[in-house]
Amino acid sequence: MKLTHSYVHGASDLPLIGQTIGDNLSETVSRLPDHEALVDHPSDRRWTYSELEEWSRKVARGLLARGVTTGDRVGIWSPNCAEWVVLQYATAYIGAILVNINPAYRVHELEYALRQSGVRTLVSATQHKTSDYRGMVDQVRGALPGLEDVIYIGDPTWPELESSASRVDSGEIEAIGKTLAFDDPINIQYTSGTTGFPKGATLSHHNILNNGYFIGEMLHYSEADRVCLPVPFYHCFGMVLGNLAATTHGATIVIPAPLFDPDATLETVEKERCTSLYGVPTMFIAEFGSPRFESFDLTSLRTGIMAGAPCPVEVMKRVISEMHMEQVAIAYGMTETSPVSTQTRPDDDLDLRTATVGTVLPHVEIKVVDSDNRVVPIGTPGELCTRGYSVMLGYWEEPEKTAEVIDSARWMHTGDLAVMREDGYLNIVGRIKDMVIRGGENIYPREIEEFLFTHPAIEDVAVVGVPDERYGEEVVAWIRLAPGADPLDADTLRTFCLGKIAHNKIPRYVKLVDAFPMTVTGKIRKVEMREISIGEFGLQVAGGIETA
Numbered sequence: 001m002k003l004t005h006s007y008v009h010g011a012s013d014l015p016l017i018g019q020t021i022g023d024n025l026s027e028t029v030s031r032l033p034d035h036e037a038l039v040d041h042p043s044d045r046r047w048t049y050s051e052l053e054e055w056s057r058k059v060a061r062g063l064l065a066r067g068v069t070t071g072d073r074v075g076i077w078s079p080n081c082a083e084w085v086v087l088q089y090a091t092a093y094i095g096a097i098l099v100n101i102n103p104a105y106r107v108h109e110l111e112y113a114l115r116q117s118g119v120r121t122l123v124s125a126t127q128h129k130t131s132d133y134r135g136m137v138d139q140v141r142g143a144l145p146g147l148e149d150v151i152y153i154g155d156p157t158w159p160e161l162e163s164s165a166s167r168v169d170s171g172e173i174e175a176i177g178k179t180l181a182f183d184d185p186i187n188i189q190y191t192s193g194t195t196g197f198p199k200g201a202t203l204s205h206h207n208i209l210n211n212g213y214f215i216g217e218m219l220h221y222s223e224a225d226r227v228c229l230p231v232p233f234y235h236c237f238g239m240v241l242g243n244l245a246a247t248t249h250g251a252t253i254v255i256p257a258p259l260f261d262p263d264a265t266l267e268t269v270e271k272e273r274c275t276s277l278y279g280v281p282t283m284f285i286a287e288f289g290s291p292r293f294e295s296f297d298l299t300s301l302r303t304g305i306m307a308g309a310p311c312p313v314e315v316m317k318r319v320i321s322e323m324h325m326e327q328v329a330i331a332y333g334m335t336e337t338s339p340v341s342t343q344t345r346p347d348d349d350l351d352l353r354t355a356t357v358g359t360v361l362p363h364v365e366i367k368v369v370d371s372d373n374r375v376v377p378i379g380t381p382g383e384l385c386t387r388g389y390s391v392m393l394g395y396w397e398e399p400e401k402t403a404e405v406i407d408s409a410r411w412m413h414t415g416d417l418a419v420m421r422e423d424g425y426l427n428i429v430g431r432i433k434d435m436v437i438r439g440g441e442n443i444y445p446r447e448i449e450e451f452l453f454t455h456p457a458i459e460d461v462a463v464v465g466v467p468d469e470r471y472g473e474e475v476v477a478w479i480r481l482a483p484g485a486d487p488l489d490a491d492t493l494r495t496f497c498l499g500k501i502a503h504n505k506i507p508r509y510v511k512l513v514d515a516f517p518m519t520v521t522g523k524i525r526k527v528e529m530r531e532i533s534i535g536e537f538g539l540q541v542a543g544g545i546e547t548a
Helices: 020-030 049-065 082-092 106-115 133-141 157-167 171-177 205-218 235-246 262-272 281-288 313-322 350-355 399-405 445-452 489-499 526-537
Strands: 007-009 036-040 045-048 071-077 097-100 119-125 148-153 185-190 200-204 226-228 252-255 276-279 302-304 330-332 340-343 364-369 382-388 412-420 426-431 436-438 442-443 458-468 472-481 509-512 545-547
Touching: 020 049, 020 082, 020 171, 020 205, 020 235, 036 082, 036 364, 045 049, 049 082, 049 157, 049 171, 071 082, 071 106, 082 097, 082 171, 082 235, 082 252, 097 106, 106 119, 106 133, 106 200, 119 133, 133 148, 148 157, 185 205, 200 205, 205 235, 205 340, 226 235, 226 262, 235 252, 235 276, 235 281, 262 276, 262 281, 276 281, 281 313, 281 458, 302 313, 313 350, 350 472, 364 412, 399 412, 426 445, 436 458, 442 445, 445 458, 445 472, 445 489, 458 526, 472 526, 489 509, 509 526
Parallel strands: 036 252, 071 097, 071 119, 097 185, 119 148, 226 252, 226 276, 276 302, 302 330, 472 509, 509 545
Antiparallel strands: 007 364, 036 045, 185 200, 330 340, 364 382, 382 412, 412 426, 436 442, 458 472
């Protein structure tokens, strides 16, 4: 049936899972005890499902021995590693709330997250690259009397945590498990806000376990799958789309490196014979850009997920054809919705898997509304809203901010501009705050970006608006050139665009860069781009060019 208005519900014969994360992992263990569950490729450490369960329960008992109780917040501040995964399941077994802390945080951000969430126990890396985690923790401990215990991965405090498990009987885990409910909060993830302090999206077992399960269902996961995860665990992309999608289906979690490295990712896919690979578009672009790309055997791949940012059509086509990921999916969502609301299906045609972000997941509702909160007709841009099991419990201890985004009917207002097709598939055309209004007309940066990607000299592009006295706003294109390409200026780009896109969409300014301002999860910081553009162009130089 063709839709006439922009609302669709994910009807499904598959029921929601009514379990806690710990119970669900134990169920998988009972089915596949000797199947490989987790591989830390850099250290070549491996665990079967029964070994993963044993380790997770040991860490859980260690936390109990050190005074952690159900409802306590346990922070994790570390790049990707096996210990991160184990702590995720260990805290779930005892109902402690895992607080994910961005590995890129500096001292003031770390202090804010620990204070706002009330972290009692922190598990941290000692250092990574130039970041001295131990030194930064020492700087904030005096100001945080509630932070009672710090455990460092890679120094004696981690084995001390494990050895302290001997003080707690193994039956204690089962006893606590019987007191837990699947609607209990189990995870706090701080959203990467571009202004002000980040907000702690509070998620339940039910939120993230079911989201991971249905993502895995859409990818046709089974114990035959090996999922390469170069995306960060501290974000939903890693711990839900990755870890929980895998363990709900008996698949294998494969860690290629602590932080994203294109060659390490490709090498891991080859050596571990991974069947699935995740990434934001910039990660796939970096992998294609590796001088060694063609030397890797990627024929084991069949699927994966590209998400976290708008996915350029040309990049998606290369992923399908050159990485052998014929069943690759686009997923769309946000931390506050656990995170995925829509996803493409493996049997979708190339148009659906390159031009849309899929359609609604099972048991989720989505709608597109106008500024008066009325559902708009099919094909009309508006704000995307989502409702269902996946909507967060709220922002941790911030009811007013929660009420700003979740309305009285429990619809989550995403702030994203979307267009729904008559078949229920969605196209995200931008953020409401990113939309450029030039001369009274709405311009969606995504549309311009997709067109500019067709230029052979352009490897990556991002479009923002800047103030303009005559038109209100004008368009700026930040461009990263393909290796060996001749420089572009605004006049050359304008000539390329003339007659192919509307005149008001043609960028007035061009800025050549080596990289974009990015979050750790690969999202482009367009607010920062706008500020830099305003300063560098002075809002006076028409058609100018800057190089970074």
